[in-house]
Amino acid sequence: xRKSVPVRTSTxxxxxxxxxxxxxxxxxxxxxxxxxxxxxxxxxxxxxxDWRIAEAIVDDQEPGRSRVVVEVVxxxxxxxxxxxxxxxxxADFFDVERFPVARATLEGFRLEGPDEFVADVTLDLHGVVxxxxxxxxxxxxxxxxISGSVGLDRTQxxxxxxxxxxxxxxxxxxVELRVEAIVPPSS
Numbered sequence: 001x002r003k004s005v006p007v008r009t010s011t012x013x014x015x016x017x018x019x020x021x022x023x024x025x026x027x028x029x030x031x032x033x034x035x036x037x038x039x040x041x042x043x044x045x046x047x048x049x050d051w052r053i054a055e056a057i058v059d060d061q062e063p064g065r066s067r068v069v070v071e072v073v074x075x076x077x078x079x080x081x082x083x084x085x086x087x088x089x090x091a092d093f094f095d096v097e098r099f100p101v102a103r104a105t106l107e108g109f110r111l112e113g114p115d116e117f118v119a120d121v122t123l124d125l126h127g128v129v130x131x132x133x134x135x136x137x138x139x140x141x142x143x144x145x146i147s148g149s150v151g152l153d154r155t156q157x158x159x160x161x162x163x164x165x166x167x168x169x170x171x172x173x174x175v176e177l178r179v180e181a182i183v184p185p186s187s
Contacts, residue, residue, distance in 0.1 A: 020161070033072060036176040037154070038167035044084065050076035063109040063117075072102045093160050099126050099160075106134075115141075121150075125157040149178045 050073035108120035115138040136148035
């Protein structure tokens with residue numbers, strides 16, 4: 001169940017509150033969590049369709065005290081290729097039977113400019129917990145649209161075998177994670 005987060009529309013924290021795609025219960029998310037992975041021959045884009053905000057605490061006065069927790073159901077991976085998606089769900093990659101949910105905790109929000117902010121993300125994925133900074137930008141203030149991206153080395157979370165230069169079909173270690181969201185209106 002989604003918790004209501006009181007924020008003022010005129011503050012940047014409204015964008016932060018939904019930085020990881022706040023969604024109303026039983027509705028399509030107002031944005032996307034996407035990734036891109038490649039090998040020597042091709043690039044695959046994918047998305048996760050099932051995720052939710054598990055916790056959202058927003059401090060208007062001190063953004064650094066804010067905290068947003070997002071849970072992503074890994075079985076909802078979709079690369080528009082069912083055979084590849086089934087393989088991604090196996091123990092070779094996400095191992096969704098053992099690790100069905102990834103959890104991202106965003107904290108330490110800080111402004112980096114009039115239309116940019118950074119959050120410290122702690123990602124619990126595949127039984128491994130690692131932290132990294134992620135940069136976001138406000139794409140359209142009137143439409144309340146934000147975007148963010150970060151490059152991650154999937155092998156740091158034990159996802160798949162490391163890239164091999166001897167196998168042109170092996171997936172490169174670096175995966176680009178992109179987040180886009182339309183911030184819902186204040187309630």
